[in-house]
Amino acid sequence: MTKIMKTTPIDRQKMxxxxxxxxxxxxxxxxxxxxxxxxxxxxxxxGLAKENAPNDLQQKQLNNPRIKYIVKILLHSQNENRRKLIKSLNKFLELGAARIT
Known part of the structure; x- marks a missing residue:
């Protein structure tokens, strides 16, 4: 398969x-x-706007997936630091430093 992949032409899509x-x-x-x-x-x-769309629309649209992906990565059961992160977050919330809604 490696040989096939090395010789397969790349078809770069126009998005x-x-x-x-x-x-x-x-x-x-x-x-x-x-x-x-x-x-x-x-x-x-x-569902993404063009780069340099008015009001940086594409950048604003990337914020939701960015948050969604990082939360999934950080809180995934395979993350060895997950418990430590949750403990720190709970302590942060107990101190009243922020309210997450």
Whole structure:
């Protein structure tokens, strides 16, 4: 399979939401693409605005998936620091430093 993959041409898709100057959110974009792809390139729509859309719309749209993915990663049962994180969060909330709604 490795030989096949090495010689297979890359077909870079033209997506309206593709970025040219955002090198920071590539992980979030990749995860969003994997989450939204249903096997049909012709109708693939991940709901993101174009880069440099008015009012930084794409950046605002990336905030929700960013939060969702990081919470899932941090609180996943395989995370060895999960209990430590939960304990710190509970202590933080007990001190009344913040209210999460």
């Amino acid at each position: 309206d939401w593709r970025t040219k100057s955002n090198g920071i959110d590539c992980g979030i974009l990749a995860m969003r693409h994997m989450e939204m792809y249903i096997g049909q390139l012709a109708s693939w729509e991940c």
